[in-house]
Amino acid sequence: MYLTKEEERMYNGECGELIEWAMKTIVAWGEVFNAKRMVKIDCAHCSCSAYMVDGKKSILDFMGDLAKSKPRVVVPATCQVASTDMVDWKNLNIPEYVAEGQLKLRDLIEGMGPAPTWTCAPYLVGNIPVGGSNIAWCESSAIVYANSVFGARTNRECGQSVWFASFIGRTAEYGLRLDENRRARVLIDVTASLKNETDFGALGYFGGKVAGLRIPAFKGIKKIPTVEDFMQVSAALATTGGVPMFHVLGVTPEARRDNEAFGGEKPEETIEFGEEELKKTYEGIHSGSGDKVDFVFLGCPHATYHQVKSAAEMLDGKKIKKDTTFWIATARQTRNLIEKAGYGNIIRAAGGKIICDTCPAAALEIGFKPQVMVTNSFKQAHYVPGQFKAGSIASDTKSCISAALEGRWRA
Amino acid sequence: MKIMLRGRGVVKGFGEGEALVTRQGISFTGGVDIESGIIVEKNHELEGKSIVNKVLVFPAGKGSVGASSELYHASKAGTAPRAIINKQLDPPLVFGAILVKLPLMCDLNKDPIETIRTGDYVKVDATRGIVEITRK
Numbered sequence: 001m002y003l004t005k006e007e008e009r010m011y012n013g014e015c016g017e018l019i020e021w022a023m024k025t026i027v028a029w030g031e032v033f034n035a036k037r038m039v040k041i042d043c044a045h046c047s048c049s050a051y052m053v054d055g056k057k058s059i060l061d062f063m064g065d066l067a068k069s070k071p072r073v074v075v076p077a078t079c080q081v082a083s084t085d086m087v088d089w090k091n092l093n094i095p096e097y098v099a100e101g102q103l104k105l106r107d108l109i110e111g112m113g114p115a116p117t118w119t120c121a122p123y124l125v126g127n128i129p130v131g132g133s134n135i136a137w138c139e140s141s142a143i144v145y146a147n148s149v150f151g152a153r154t155n156r157e158c159g160q161s162v163w164f165a166s167f168i169g170r171t172a173e174y175g176l177r178l179d180e181n182r183r184a185r186v187l188i189d190v191t192a193s194l195k196n197e198t199d200f201g202a203l204g205y206f207g208g209k210v211a212g213l214r215i216p217a218f219k220g221i222k223k224i225p226t227v228e229d230f231m232q233v234s235a236a237l238a239t240t241g242g243v244p245m246f247h248v249l250g251v252t253p254e255a256r257r258d259n260e261a262f263g264g265e266k267p268e269e270t271i272e273f274g275e276e277e278l279k280k281t282y283e284g285i286h287s288g289s290g291d292k293v294d295f296v297f298l299g300c301p302h303a304t305y306h307q308v309k310s311a312a313e314m315l316d317g318k319k320i321k322k323d324t325t326f327w328i329a330t331a332r333q334t335r336n337l338i339e340k341a342g343y344g345n346i347i348r349a350a351g352g353k354i355i356c357d358t359c360p361a362a363a364l365e366i367g368f369k370p371q372v373m374v375t376n377s378f379k380q381a382h383y384v385p386g387q388f389k390a391g392s393i394a395s396d397t398k399s400c401i402s403a404a405l406e407g408r409w410r411a
Numbered sequence: 412m413k414i415m416l417r418g419r420g421v422v423k424g425f426g427e428g429e430a431l432v433t434r435q436g437i438s439f440t441g442g443v444d445i446e447s448g449i450i451v452e453k454n455h456e457l458e459g460k461s462i463v464n465k466v467l468v469f470p471a472g473k474g475s476v477g478a479s480s481e482l483y484h485a486s487k488a489g490t491a492p493r494a495i496i497n498k499q500l501d502p503p504l505v506f507g508a509i510l511v512k513l514p515l516m517c518d519l520n521k522d523p524i525e526t527i528r529t530g531d532y533v534k535v536d537a538t539r540g541i542v543e544i545t546r547k
Contacts, residue, residue: 025506025509025510028509029505029506032421032422032500032505032509033500033502033505047476047480053440053441053477053480054477054480054484055480055483055484056484057487058480058483058488059480059483059484061487062483138476138503139476140475140476156476156501156502156503157502157503158477158479158480158502158507159476159477159479159480160479160480160483160506160507161479161503161506175502208473212436212470212471212473212499213473213499213501238475241436241473242472242473242501287453361441382441383441385453386442386451387441387451
């Protein structure tokens with residue numbers, strides 16, 4: 001791989017051992033994918049942040065090893081979700097060791113300089129990449145969102161690759177950083193009518209299965225999707241597949257002109273997503289028996305201000321069923337605004353909780369053992385049965401709220 | 412019976428063990444309980460199987476990009492596979508394999524998922540790009 005004079009100095013250890021390790025690992029990684037050179041990055045979204053899912057002791061060891069060199073991120077950066085609400089963990093009834101480990105990890109990470117956002121949706125709280133810029137992001141759903149909706153460029157990075165890239169300010173140029181690898185290969189013909197964000201989640205869940213690592217393009221969607229729709233399709237695509245990006249023909253920035261998404265080529269495969277596929281996708285993820293629901297979860301990816309506000313309006317003056325837990329997860333900055341606007345009180349009066357910094361899939365210890373969870377997110381519904389040995393149901397926000405009020409699921 | 416395959420050594424090194432083969436992608440975050448090495452993803456064809464000391468053969472990484480942390484954790488916890496054979500490379504999994512020096516191969520001269528069966532004994536020499544399969 002070609003390295004500039006400055007990069008050679010980093011590679012040869014002239015800028016310290018950590019920079020050398022970071023440079024050598026990224027170069028080796030880039031060479032696997034035939035990278036010809038390094039490329040500067042404009043921003044980063046840093047992970048290794050969730051104590052429970054990133055390895056407990058092993059992630060503290062890893063980040064602790066990095067911290068010995070007192071590294072600082074050299075680009076604007078945000079950080080990814082944690083394993084508990086670090087503002088409000090004392091009210092969550094979680095084991096002490098989770099909070100203790102997480103707070104140690106928090107201190108290590110905040111010492112390296114990213115904004116303490118602790119969210120899976122950094123683009124909602126100020127990390128807004130410019131179209132065409134190179135960025136290094138982790139969090140599978142945010143990667144898909146950044147590539148597809150902003151037209152920024154990131155590969156599927158991982159916690160370690162983003163930290164290394166943020167210390168050296170660059171990464172290897174390959175994959176999604178090159179025009180030719182951003183083309184769609186699979187066409188998904190959407191004939192189903194998508195009525196809400198969860199339907200977009202279903203589309204993503206189906207799309208990830210059929211696309212695998214290939215980039216899909218969607219055609220036939222009858223409206224301009226909302227931010228929330230895009231968040232759900234992004235998260236679900238990166239749940240069933242290793243999809244790094246998608247196009248919506250006529251809508252997303254690299255698919256506005258005829259056949260631009262496919263680079264003038266024909267799709268390898270065309271697959272229909274009709275009413276039948278939509279229905280089957282909901283049925284396919286449904287697990288658990290009976291109609292009793294003891295956990296309703298919204299906010300995967302972390303809810304927008306608008307989503308928290310809408311949930312509050314639906315809950316206003318009502319009571320969540322006793323023995324049913326209702327959580328909505330969002331970024332701490334969004335929660336601050338929600339509290340200022342008074343919606344926090346409405347949700348608490350109804351018996352619900354606003355959680356920040358985390359979600360069940362990143363927390364694993366949530367202070368209780370759910371039996372059946374209803375959620376508006378296909379991603380969260382996918383991970384719950386494996387992680388909590390609980391049933392899960394994906395459904396639109398309105399039915400989630402009804403399930404919370406009644407403690408029952410009505411199909 | 413012995414079968415030899417050739418391919419590209421992506422992360423150099425040698426690893427051997429019993430093969431665990433699937434047509435489905437594997438997500439190390441959420442899909443595998445790293446403390447025990449058991450695959451927990453619901454409805455996965457390997458649900459309940461252990462990856463510990465196995466030669467894992469699957470099409471590609473999928474899902475969360477936490478694969479590198481998970482592989483790092485698994486290598487510390489002693490629950491890592493001995494080698495991985497993929498058909499396509501998912502960047503986070505490759506980064507994790509580089510970090511923990513886990514032999515990783517792809518681009519084999521025959522489809523590894525059709526050729527290797529669960530239970531075969533497999534020697535992966537990713538330095539020379541050779542896979543030796545022994546079937547009982």
